[in-house]
Amino acid sequence: MISQFIFIIILGAAVYLFGKNVAKVRRNILLGKDTDRSDNPAERWKLMAKVALGQSKMVKRPTAAVLHLFVYVGFVIINLEVLEIMIDGIFGSHRVFAGPLGGLYGLLIGSFEVLAFLVLASCVIFLVRRNVVKLKRFTGTEMTAWPKSDANYILITEILLMAAFLTMNAADYKLQALHVGHYVTAGSFPVSALIAPLLPAGAGALEAIERGCWWFHIIGILAFLNYLPYSKHFHILLAFPNVYYSNLNAKGKFSNMASVTNEVKAMLDPSFVPETTEVSRFGVKDVTDLTWKNLMEAYTCTECGRCTSVCPANITGKLLSPRKIMMDTRDRLVELGNNIDKHGKDHTDDKSLLDNYITREELWACTTCNACVEACPVNINPLEIITEMRRYVVMEESQAPASLNNMFGNMENNGAPWKYSQADRFNWAEKG
Amino acid sequence: MELNIPTMAQMVAEGKTPEILFWVGCAGSFDERAQKITRDICKILQHVGISYAVLGTEESCTGDPAKRAGNEFLFQMQAMANIELLNAYEVKKIVTGCPHCFNTIANEYPGLGGTYEVIHHTQLIQGLINDGKLKAEGGESFKGRRITFHDPCYLGRGNGVYEAPRAALEVLDTELVEMKRCKTNGLCCGAGGAQMFKEPEKGNKDINDERMVDVIEAKADVIASGCPFCMTMLSDGVKHLNKEQDIKVLDIAEITVRANGL
Structure with a gap:
């Protein structure tokens, strides 16, 4: 009961704060002069589907495109799992979707795990590209301390979140095998099953790890959400409207004043x-x-x-x-x-x-x-x-x-x- | 070929309406190298029997360099005067010898009251090839050459015209090669945005010299282009390499004229 109460307070505060900061960004954007981009909605939706949703312009750099696709798809799809986590948090349930979804649930959790691993691996490679290989694209006079840290914070956060998600599942998987309390047998764990042997055998310790990771994961996500408006990572939201409102004219055409x-x-x-x-x-x-x-x-x-x-x-x-x-x-x-x-x-x-x-x-x-x-x-x-x-x-x-x-x-x-x-x-x- | 170049004023005086107006542009009018290309475009028009005219001394700068440099006043003054003239002559269709003129008239004049069907000369050549009116016969052979096309920014990225100039090269019996940076990834020659009329800002290299890296890598011995500014910049780049004997810079119109022996 008390944990549900704490969860709702944290969730409410995070959503409120995020809303407030988004409103501030919106206000700042609207300090700009008006320009009409309401024409050709059909073409704009198509462009957004292709460029933002479909990432069509990323393919020019195949390595980055594939890694980014893993993180992007992982982010979008793992959010389904976050929905379950929210419901569990508010109502004190555990893996609430397991019952209604039946066999499908195993498939979903299994694919989340694979994606989580791909996100984690991609982010590690991204970190290496930035900090070890030092790709030229990530240097330059404007890439001062803050932009560099910002990029690293984002990647490290994603790695931690995915690691927590997988560790949580690994502990859950072990608890399921031990038939402890409410840990019903549900889901499939293709990735976390591999790390499960690293965890302790005792039910008490496992439960502590499972809960700890659950809280770390969800609070991490909410904190990350609130980091977005301060970060370059805000692109995950604005990419869509930004592409929708693209300039549809020939690139060579400059406006006539x-x-x-x-x-x-x-x-x-x-x-x-x-x-x-x-x-x-x-x-x-x-x-x-x-x-x-x-x-x-x-x-x-x-x-x-x-x-x-x-x-x-x-x-x-x-x-x-x-x-x-x-x-x-x-x-x-x-x-x-x-x-x-x-x-x-x-x-x-x-x-x-x-x-x-x-x-x-x-x-x-x-x-x-x-x-x-x-x-x-x-x-x-x-x-x-x-x-x-x-x-x-x-x-x-x-x-x-x-x-x-x-x-x-x-x-x-x-x-x-x-x-x-x-x-x-x-x-x-x-x-x- | 004996050239007979009619002006709009003459045509109108004779009660004739040309099918197309050839907009020569400032470089095409005054730059010696570009003048040759201008005459070659006329040769092509005359060869296929299209009725055309030029504005001659009535033509004035489209205003492009002023606009790219931020002088919108001067641009619009130029544009409105030109539009008034073009509309007075009831011009419907325009072919330009320069991607900058092409872009400006096609995209920026309509908003100021000047709406025409505008094509670049490489598109004209492509159309003539498609219609079977132009081939690559009876002239110089390009066999054994390696030709690469340098995309002018205002033709390629600016207006999405990538295929027309290449179509004019594909009819040749020659080897076509692409540079590493081509089409949407094409590297600028360094002249756009009014850079043609100023010294470059401080840096460690000139942009046309950077472009030569791609040319050398492609092992091309002919750089084809479709822009008088690119022509100047690329020719200078080749000169800096001391390779004027080995690498030629030619406009698509020149190549077409040579291949057809016009």
């Missing part, structure tokens, strides 16, 4: 009356100038570094790293959110995404080649943030590099980016 269209039309035709649009600023200086979709992407990024590893600027030693663009955006947004929590909605600090987080050198290194956009397994678009920030630098500050200002001047005066006369534009026909 309506505010600029108004001004250009007014310039070309003095009788033109623009629709009243409120423009605070051309381009992006701070995260609040970005759209909610850009901000959602920042929270979705799991810092895998596929974008940076294919970025031509980064490959050739330039400062730009698309992953850093996303991480900076998230860090700045979190900072802004914390300011709002502390000082109220209208608080402003003297910082901005531009200069305090992302330097101009990074922005001007981009070739707009879309390799980063193509590489992202969850359709994040760092390029849009880069070009929006260029717009601010050029149109609000007139701080383009001198050579680009020359190019602008040429285009304005003679309709070409180079200093050639418009009158000579057809000379090519005379040659050859």
Whole structure:
């Protein structure tokens, strides 16, 4: 009775806290400007099924794809077991699904065990790839102490959770054989049967191990749930809406700024009356100038570094790293959110995404080649943030590099980016 | 081939409507290497008997480099002036000699009132091959060469056009090889995003030199492309390797013209 009471309190507190933090993330995302992504729902659902659920963009790197698939499928399917654990916790039952599911239960538990082992093994390999092999993709200037620890915490937690799950089953399996109390014979234990011989033989010790692991596993899961909003691991939830709200246009298409269209039309035709649009600023200086979709992407990024590893600027030693663009955006947004929590909605600090987080050198290194956009397994678009920030630098500050200002001047005066006369534009026909 | 290149203004004065407008682009108009490719595209159009015209001195930059550099004002000024001209000529279909012009007119002009059917010249060539109007006969043989195609970003990833340029190479009696980084994984030449008009930011290598690693690895002796900026960057890359005698950089249009002896 007392353990049920404790369980319900822990569960309630975990769910409440998680809800509160998710609401905060949602509020932060909605600090972004509006953008309409409600079109083509059928196409969007299909894209989400393919890219998020089906992991279609992961296959480009087969090793990571297979390991990630184990962890992903393991996570989704083992959650069925968590449902049973929840019910057992609340009602004080033990393996409540064993009776109703009959033979199927054995199959389920058996497959959970295999998956748990695959998750555990994959996470160990992931840890080795990060910390021993030190894959280049997991290094870089933006991979400072916290992002590195974050990744390791996630992997270690998953290893511990799976180990607890399997140890719990091993103890249960032994207790079943001893016909102790409520430990009914149920389930099949293809993996934990192998570790069972390592456990003590006494019923008391086994029961302590079984209960200990049960509590460790479920409290671990609830703690992990509450870690998500602070971590890159939040991608397990946001990957789905983030892909749903993907840009459906050709990647080469950049948005036409309506505010600029108004001004250009007014310039070309003095009788033109623009629709009243409120423009605070051309381009992006701070995260609040970005759209909610850009901000959602920042929270979705799991810092895998596929974008940076294919970025031509980064490959050739330039400062730009698309992953850093996303991480900076998230860090700045979190900072802004914390300011709002502390000082109220209208608080402003003297910082901005531009200069305090992302330097101009990074922005001007981009070739707009879309390799980063193509590489992202969850359709994040760092390029849009880069070009929006260029717009601010050029149109609000007139701080383009001198050579680009020359190019602008040429285009304005003679309709070409180079200093050639418009009158000579057809000379090519005379040659050859 | 004696070229007769009609302008839109002439055509209209004669009461004629060309089937397609050939949008030459700034590089195609002014860059010496690209001018040759421009004339080759004209040769192809003339050879197959498509009625076409160019804008000549009336053409102006699409505004692409301004837009990628963040100067939306200048882009829209250019775009609106061009759209006004194109609409006045009642242009329906456009072929471009440059993936940047192609992308800008196809994707960004419609929102500003300029909606046309836009194709890149490699798509034109693919269509002509499919229709049996173009072959690879009567000209230079590419037998014994190893040709690789460098995907321009704004043709490939930007607009999903990967097959058209390859289709133009597949008709040749030659060996086609892919670089390690190709199609969706293609490596940029380094010129996009207005980089063509500025010095690269500080780094340890230029991007076109990085691309040469793929070329050498593929053991290609012809790098085919479909973009005047890639042409410049790749040619410079080959020059840096001192391999100008061994590795040629050719546009798909040039290869087509040579293979057909136009």
